[in-house]
Amino acid sequence: MKSKILSICAGLLCFTALKSQVGIGTSSPSPSAVLELNSVNKGLLMNKVALASITSPAPFTSHVEGMWIYNTATAGTSPNNVIPGLYYNDGTKWILMSINNDLPRTGDIKSSVLNADHDGWYILNGRNISTLPAIAQANATNIGLGTTLPNSNDRIIKGKNTSESFAATGGANSYSISQANLPDLTFTGNTASNGAHNHSYTNRGVNYWNYNAGGLTSTRTIDTETRTTQAAGDHNHTFSVSSGGSNTSISQYPKHMVVQYFIYLGK
Structure with a gap:
């Protein structure tokens, strides 16, 4: 009787050792798995x-x-x-x-037509970071943001160069057209008519002009004198003016849609 009981106990121990891995749908589960499922349609x-x-x-x-x-x-x-x-x-x-693979990470930036915070994304509108949830505040501090979020209203996000600090904003709302923006053209024109006309000049030197008064011939110094051309002296004048431009184009970038920018600060 004792022999039978010992045999049964030994068998149970062997069964427990052999069945330390459980297989469902397989008779040979992996020895590294506690449970292995195997099915081609379940x-x-x-x-x-x-x-x-x-x-x-x-x-x-x-x-x-x-x-x-x-x-x-x-x-x-x-x-x-x-x-x-x-x-x-x-x-x-x-x-x-x-x-x-595209799960957002803290500090990621995206554009969206949405108008409010969502799923850990916070709109960049210049608000104070203290108004954000605790996890967002901590992550904002960890990536180097100051007391406020950057304000992206009416701005274009660009890459950082060595002369700019993180989250800095800049730019101007207007710009001036310089001479270089003008086309390189030469303007040429004519006077409106070729009729008789006069020219005035001022003589500032000491010049002697022959002057006849009555029957006497004498000379005198004339300071200013006007001479008028006659019909036979009809002529025209031309002029040229160079703009000095070099056909430099005015940038029209970007062609854009209206969106908001968001930063991911976790949820």
């Missing part, structure tokens, strides 16, 4: 629950690190809101799982 259905927010453990009583669930609810307020999807718990909050 999948793993996660437990479905409705979360309230990423910070609330509900419907569980507390946060449990390593817990996996599928959330069915759209609930909470940004930045702690939840959307339907697969979540895991890190011991303090729920974290949405994603295989998207």
Whole structure:
């Protein structure tokens, strides 16, 4: 009797050791896995629950690190809101799982036609950072923002060069057209008519002119004298004026749509 009992116990121990890996759909589960599923037409259905927010453990009583669930609810307020999807718990909050390679990182910038903060994105409108949620304030400080967000209203975001500081704003609302912006043209024209006309000149030197008065011939110094051409002296004048321009074009960049700029500061 004792021999049979010992045999049964030994068999159970062997069964437990052999079955430390469980296979569903396979008779030879991986020795590195506690549980292995195998099927060509079935999948793993996660437990479905409705979360309230990423910070609330509900419907569980507390946060449990390593817990996996599928959330069915759209609930909470940004930045702690939840959307339907697969979540895991890190011991303090729920974290949405994603295989998207384009997930935003703190400090990323994007343009959008949206007009308000959303999903961890905060509009760059010059507001004080102290008005943001705590996590956004901390991330803003970590990436070197001062007391306010940059104001992107009516501005174009450009790359930083060595002469500019982070989040600096600049530019002007107007510009002047210089001579270089004018086309390189020469203007030529004629006088309106070729009729008789006169020219005035001033003689400032000591010149002697022959002057006949009565029957006497004498000379005198004339300071100013006017001479008038006659019909036979009809002539015209031309003039040329160069603009000095070099056909430098005026920049019309950018052709644009009206959007807002946002910075990602986390949620």
